[in-house]
Amino acid sequence: MALAEPTATRQKELVRMVRQDCGSCHGMTLQGGLGPALLPAALKDKPAEGLAATIYYGRPGTPMPPWQQFLSEAEAAWIVDKLISEFPQ
């Protein structure tokens, strides 16, 4: 799937959201907390679509909430793409 890149401004917002708001469970440095680590080493063997679906729909029965009110599926995929490579500061 070709990723439609979010605009530069939106990318900034998404990065901030991941570090600050996802960070309350996954840690600001993404090393894990109540939720697991989201660093490349932890995610590299997991299918990207599954991870993007986790972000978009959440995981019922766990504290991982759905984020679909706040981002699109393409944006979730962009986040996963960045998580797997190197997440911007």
Add this chain to the structure above:
Amino acid sequence: MKMLRFLFLLAVSGLLAACVGPQLRGTGDLGLIIERASGQVTLINTSSRQPYARIDGLGDLSHASVVYSRDARYAYVFGRDGGLSKIDLLEARIVKRIIQSGNAIGGSISQDGRIVVAQNYTPGGIKAFDAETLELLSEVPAEYAPGKFSKVVGLADAPGNKFAYALFDGGEIWVSDFSNPRQPTTQRFPAGSQPYDGLITPDGRHFLAGLFGEDGIAMLDLWQPEKGARKILENYGRGEQKLPVFKMPHLRGWSVAQGKAYLPAIGRHEVLVVDVATWQEVGRIAVRGQPVFVMARPDGRQVWVNFAFPDYAKVDVIDTLSGKITQELAPGKGILHMEFTPRGEQVWLSARDDNKVVIYNTGNFAQVGEIAVNSPSGIFFTHRAGRIGF
């Protein structure tokens, strides 16, 4: 930073110009603010409402928490990255810093003030340190089944140099007795599905663990532990679909006012009101988001509530006499924490995304001060030193 500290020392020594030797000062009106993004803390004075020093080099401070030594001079800062730092508020410096685990979530200090205990996510368990030297004394791995370790949440100090805590993955409450700090003994109690945080009542008698995986709160009576943990507020969600929770509520900070406890519901935009004599629900108050901290002013007349993303620009104030919300405030962006001055005439709120801490008069709700800080999160004043559960 050096400059600030210098100015502070200058100001204080000026007051005592006639004396020789070190200047004397109490710590009762001091405290610190965590600057989560930059690994710094700002030391503040609640009488002057001003910062007086800044200390850096504290590592990853997202979700950092603090407890105080019983003389209220030293702050123990527990960082996300497993760092444990002991800070001298008077000399405004780090006395000692260790990395005690890979991933920590907070800590507590024992009744006698001699043991500092950290609670860890990975490797899951608790570790006890000498409060003076930070030397490791012992550890209790949260191995709830052979080879299975749980994240530990809700650690609270209990009378008798005990610590109560809950196991998120294990679904249990554990109570470890550190009468012999090098050889703790632990009792286990089944609690319920996915405890996410805990608190101890101000008298040190009841330990409560909020459950994420089911509607209800597990409660253990530490005066009669043989009775086991029982569930209170069962089915408060009435089986209705839960709203998504974008940040877990915090229970430490505990609110009891007029014999009633005010607790955050999970997956509902409500504060639950419980009679602490019977532990029955006696009411619920609709608020403007998923509550995170539900904190009573020290006199119990007001309860202040902040919220999870995306409602974290709001703060609601409940008047406990009428049981109604009397103030809907908008103190700033990303309100992460609140702390009352010892007798409650002011409350300090951290507005992370505005890079400031705002100070409100709790009598008339007027803003009376503001301090510029980098991404502030937790605010901790020294009067915590003398309180059970803080």
